[in-house]
Amino acid sequence: MKKLLILILIMISHTSFSESDIEKERNLIKKERTDLAIGWRDNLGYELPQAGSYKLFSVRKSGDGKVLLPNGDLGSLHNLMDNKITLLSFIYSNCTDTNGCPLATSVFYKIQEKLKKNKKILSKLKMISLSFDPKFDTPEVMALYGKGLSYIDADWDFLTTKSYNDLNPILDDYDQPVIRKYKNDGSYDGVESHLLRVYLIDDKKFIRNVYNVDFLHPDLLINDIKTLLLDNE
DSSP, X not given: OOOOOOOOOOOOOSSOOOHHHHHHHXXXXXXXXXXXXXGGSSSOSSOOOOTTSSOOOOOEEOOOOEEEOTTSOEEEHHHHHTTSEEEEEEEOTTOOXXXXXXXXXXXXXXXXXXXXXXXXHHTTEEEEEEESOTTTOOHHHHHHHHTTTOOSSXXXXXXXXXXXXXXXXXXXXXXXXXXXXXXXTSOEEEEEEEOOOEEEEOTTSEEEEEEOTTTOOHHHHHHHHHHHHHHTO
């Protein structure tokens, strides 16, 4: 079986970057974007082990933090997980990278499609798409981004944060690197690029798997979700 867990340790600062750090980050991102990701394919390309026949070990406790709810109220990321198995992705609405945010959103969409007849699993699954670009991604923008995507009985939230002071500790907790753009006058000009990561979190809020672009496929994630549910039986 292919190794499902890929941990990439990246030392990255939210306040300042050396040129070498940024160049290394860009090279990693470029490598991920070379080919069309497997998540866009209908067929994974290899047979998965039977759900429950393997173990997903705890990586670490998932991070909590303050997020803005669709109505503009402050909420807790952990509270929103609601003791469900959770898929968490960090996105931003202006992302045009085929193997970036659109891929993560597409995989979440396909998961709810594939599970729409399995109400039992769907009722125990939470999906969260959290923006790491709060300057542009307001609750209204995120609501518009998610409009029409979660039309089944799936529990899928499209969220943002009030400020970078609220966002950055969350990104640190999940080791989610982001490169931001700034104008000549030092003012913020949006996200330049990021590494794609999706996190599988169990009902006790422990991270059980981390998927990058090479392993982000709905069939694989559903298999892991079923494995976690079988662990609870």
